[in-house]
Amino acid sequence: MSTVQSLINDVSQKINALETAQALYSRQLSPDFSTFDYINTDELGLSRILAALLDPKGSHAQKESFLRLFVEYCLPVIYKDDNWQIFLNNIEKTEVFLEEVTGKSETQRRMDIYLRCQVDDDSYGICIENKPYAADQLDQMKDYAIELKNRKHKLWHLVYLNEDNDVPSEYSVDTKTLESWITSNQYSHLRFSDLIGWLKACQVECQNHSVSEFIAQLTKFIQKKFMGIEDMNEDNAVLEIMKKSVENIEASIQISNNVDKMKKELIQKLIRDVKAKFIEKYNKGLYQLDVSYIGTGKNYEQINFIILNYNKGYISFEFQGANFDRPCLGIKFNPRKEVKNCVESSNMKFVLNRELTKNNVGAAPLWPAYYYFDPQDWKGSSEAWLMINEGTMADKILEEMDTVFQVLNDNHLLNEKF
Numbered sequence: 001m002s003t004v005q006s007l008i009n010d011v012s013q014k015i016n017a018l019e020t021a022q023a024l025y026s027r028q029l030s031p032d033f034s035t036f037d038y039i040n041t042d043e044l045g046l047s048r049i050l051a052a053l054l055d056p057k058g059s060h061a062q063k064e065s066f067l068r069l070f071v072e073y074c075l076p077v078i079y080k081d082d083n084w085q086i087f088l089n090n091i092e093k094t095e096v097f098l099e100e101v102t103g104k105s106e107t108q109r110r111m112d113i114y115l116r117c118q119v120d121d122d123s124y125g126i127c128i129e130n131k132p133y134a135a136d137q138l139d140q141m142k143d144y145a146i147e148l149k150n151r152k153h154k155l156w157h158l159v160y161l162n163e164d165n166d167v168p169s170e171y172s173v174d175t176k177t178l179e180s181w182i183t184s185n186q187y188s189h190l191r192f193s194d195l196i197g198w199l200k201a202c203q204v205e206c207q208n209h210s211v212s213e214f215i216a217q218l219t220k221f222i223q224k225k226f227m228g229i230e231d232m233n234e235d236n237a238v239l240e241i242m243k244k245s246v247e248n249i250e251a252s253i254q255i256s257n258n259v260d261k262m263k264k265e266l267i268q269k270l271i272r273d274v275k276a277k278f279i280e281k282y283n284k285g286l287y288q289l290d291v292s293y294i295g296t297g298k299n300y301e302q303i304n305f306i307i308l309n310y311n312k313g314y315i316s317f318e319f320q321g322a323n324f325d326r327p328c329l330g331i332k333f334n335p336r337k338e339v340k341n342c343v344e345s346s347n348m349k350f351v352l353n354r355e356l357t358k359n360n361v362g363a364a365p366l367w368p369a370y371y372y373f374d375p376q377d378w379k380g381s382s383e384a385w386l387m388i389n390e391g392t393m394a395d396k397i398l399e400e401m402d403t404v405f406q407v408l409n410d411n412h413l414l415n416e417k418f
Contacts (some may be wrong), residue, residue, distance in 0.1 A: 036221040055096040064092040073198040104150035125153040131162040136172035273394035330370025
C-alpha cells in the first residue's frame with residue numbers, strides 16, 4: 001500500500017472515530033450549535049460586532065483593552081510607528097462609529113467602521129472597510145482616503161478587511177495611489193483569518209465569562225466561514241496524523257498539491273453535467289446557457305442564463321471567492337449603473353424575498369437581487385464536491401437558477417429593455 005493511501009486510510013479512520021464519539025456524546029458536546037447561527041452575519045452585522053468589540057465604551061466593559069490589542073496584533077505598522085504613539089497613549093479616548101457618512105468629501109458613502117481619537121488639538125482617524133462578501137465599488141477606497149484627509153486628521157489610516165484578495169481591486173484604487181499609502185504607513189490589508197490572533201488575545205485579557213464566550217463563538221464562526229475549519233477537534237486530530245512521520249508529511253504535501261487539480265476536474269464534470277441537464281430539462285427557449293466563464297478558479301467565475309429578449313441582466317450562479325468558493329445566485333446586471341437605471345430593480349429583491357422564503361435575498365451594486373447558495377463553503381467542506389461527484393449538484397444549480405428566472409418572469413420584471 002502506498003504512503004499516500006495509508007495516510008488517507010488513517011485520516012478516514014480517525015474522522016470516523018470522532019464522528020462516532022460525537023454521535024454518542026452529542027447531548028453533552030452540542031457540536032452543531034453556534035450562537036452565530038442566530039446572529040446577522042452579513043456585512044453590516046459583522047461590522048456591528050467588530051465595532052462593538054473595538055469601542056472602549058462598549059458594553060463588553062473591558063475598556064480600551066480590545067482596541068489596543070487590535071492595533072498591536074492587526075495594525076503593526078501603526079503600533080510600531082513613533083508618530084502614532086500619542087494616539088496609543090490616549091487610545092481610551094477613541095470614539096467608534098458605524099456606517100459613518102463621508103460628508104466632508106461630499107461623496108455620501110458610508111465608512112463601515114470609523115475610529116476617531118481627539119488628543120488636544122490633534123485628531124487621529126482610522127477607516128475599516130469591511131468586505132466579507134461584496135465586490136469593490138468604483139473609487140471606493142480613494143473616496144475614503146479623501147474623506148480622512150478632509151477631516152484634517154494629524155494622521156489617518158485605511159484598513160481593507162477581506163479574506164481572498166491581497167489588495168483592493170484597481171476599480172476601487174489604482175496601484176500607484178495604493179503604493180503611496182503603503183509607503184506612508186496609511187494602509188493595511190487585513191484578512192478575517194488574521195483576526196484570530198487578536199481574538200484569542202482578547203479572550204486572555206477578558207475578565208468576563210459571557211464576553212469571553214462570545215469571542216470564542218466569533219472565532220469559531222470566522223474559522224468556519226472564512227477558513228474552512230468545520231471542527232477544531234477533528235482538524236487537530238488530522239493534523240497530528242499528518243505530522244506523525246516524515247512519510248506522512250511527504251504524503252500530505254503530495255495530497256495538497258493535487259487538491260486544486262481535483263477540484264478543477266470536478267468543475268469540468270459539473271460543466272458537462274450542467275450542459276446535459278440543461279438540454280434534458282431546461283432548454284425551453286426562454287434563456288440560453290453560458291458556461292464560458294468558469295473553469296480556472298479565478299474570482300467571480302460563473303454559470304449564466306442569458307435571457308432572450310432582455311438585455312439588462314442575466315441569471316447568474318457566481319463564485320465570490322477564488323478556487324470555487326462562496327457561490328451566490330440571483331440576477332446580475334452589467335454595467336452597475338443599469339441597476340440604478342432599471343425601474344424594476346428594487347421590486348426584484350422584494351418579489352424574490354416574498355417567493356423564496358428560505359433564502360435571505362439581498363442586493364448589491366451589480367446585483368438587483370441575490371442570495372448565498374447552499375452549500376456555501378466549497379473551500380473547507382466536502383459537501384459540494386461530493387454532490388458534483390454524485391451528479392446532483394448540476395440539478396440543484398439549474399433548478400434554482402430556473403426558479404429565480406420564473407419568479408421574475410411571472411411577475412413581469414423582465415420586460416424592460418435598454
